[in-house]
Amino acid sequence: MTAPTFDVIAIGNAIVDVMAPAEDATIERLGLAKGGMTLVDTARAQELYDAMGPAKEISGGSAANTLAGLAALGAKCAFIGQVADDQLGEVFAHDVRAGGIAYATPMRAGDPPTGRCLIFVTPDGERTMNTFLGASQFLPPVALDETLIASAAVLYLEGYLWDPEEPRRAMRRAIDVARAAGRMVAFTASESFVIERHGDDFRDLIAEGMIDILFANEGELATLTGESDFEAGVAKVAANVPVLVATRGPHGAIAIAAGKRAEVAAEPIAKVVDTTGAGDLFAAGFLSGHVRGLPLADCLKRGAICAAEIISHYGARPEGDLKALVAARTG
């Protein structure tokens, strides 16, 4: 096993977020599941966009957000994800590369266009996401650079990509490649609806020992384990993954590794502006510590710091100097 060239390589949806503030009444009138993520087709995306106020476009995508945080913290990162050959595809590719992340997946010609996520942000800071996957669901197995995957210490995968068929097959292949090279596989459950549809797949992966690091929030853990009690869910999964990270929003997070447990409180912030990317950046902070071999509690603390930064402003890509924030708050 050779020394890894990259710290983390991620495979994820390549998405540009289209974000606008919205009142709770609008969420209700449009029939949206507040706080959730829903997949939408072209017609529904257009309907929702028409109903949306003046917006901002900010690159997103769960795993890509995590990499943006990791890269800002000094990790060497690479991304694989599919955009179309259009303006939003250029925007996504620019933002990933400008963050110092290696990204070489060729743009895909023709329809559908680059994926986007219409995000309504209510005054309480909660985000309601409506994702038009577009080109990202056509990530072909051939787009996987297997040498690249084998060269990263951690392969990071988002559950969202399990939904479309082509990327799902690509992800399974990527796991095999990473494991054959002796690398770690990290997985984020992404969203309860993904687990409802593909939970058996995820549970199989866990049971087969394919997942080294699992990220899930409270709701996802419940869906994954069928346990409504948080601790019961934790116990069920922790037995089968070397590292489990379970986040609880404002109630902090816990991690269990090699039978040891650590906890962290949420970092205090002045105002929750937009929760988009909270889980993604928690994962970034945690992994940034994990790849350096830091103790579990320190990894959690980094996760909490990064999550706090991202929810203090619009958008799921870090704005503040994460390195400086982590340095200031971890002493």
Next chain:
Amino acid sequence: MTAPTFDVIAIGNAIVDVMAPAEDATIERLGLAKGGMTLVDTARAQELYDAMGPAKEISGGSAANTLAGLAALGAKCAFIGQVADDQLGEVFAHDVRAGGIAYATPMRAGDPPTGRCLIFVTPDGERTMNTFLGASQFLPPVALDETLIASAAVLYLEGYLWDPEEPRRAMRRAIDVARAAGRMVAFTASESFVIERHGDDFRDLIAEGMIDILFANEGELATLTGESDFEAGVAKVAANVPVLVATRGPHGAIAIAAGKRAEVAAEPIAKVVDTTGAGDLFAAGFLSGHVRGLPLADCLKRGAICAAEIISHYGARPEGDLKALVAARTG
């Protein structure tokens, strides 16, 4: 003369801003004129975009920004400007319409793409703009809906549009239409370099009595009048325009109308985050009072309030509730 259907109709460049923070050293290394606006071609735009950090896309365009402010303040507005039939064109059109502004200029097929402005924002909040005009410079005279123009109390024009030939002719025609209908013509000088190139045109328009309301900042006034002394410049122009509004950034603004002069200090704000759109929103606030027949000092106060809101966050489109802000601060 029939009662106007719209308060303000504006003709301007249809631009999406691409904004990213940058250090002063980057501005210098890229050879940018800090604080200014420079027109760039495709190659230079690509070069600058490649050098830019992760960015956000937020609709812009000087006159469109002013309308966004006016509409937020309750004015009935319409916009004329040219986008291409592409994703950024859709973004621009959506954001204008979502702000409640009537906008019916057909998208233009083929190259060039929708105009964009690459904006580097330094830690002091100063913005350095690099504009790729794209489709906006091909606004054809036929795009002017003359009935619409004649139906608005104020025709608002941006100097930026004087630079490309087709829009320049369209603007001259629009002025004739508005004046024939007995409407007011408001004009923003936009930027010193525009005045350097088209100052004779602007001075002719003023001398011919074609401009009822002129907006200019200190630097633009100096270029327009050839007077380096602010008061000398004011005196020179005020004699020929019914309403002159001259802004001085952190030093507030003055207005002169019918021989009367009013002044306003800049509104205090916690931190200047991004000065993009300061002049545009000052104009919005001022005009919102002017179309209601408010006293000059009140119009200026509204301008200062709107300018303060826009420089307290990224982007040149209002985020705060301008109506509430104005209500709270004008008593």
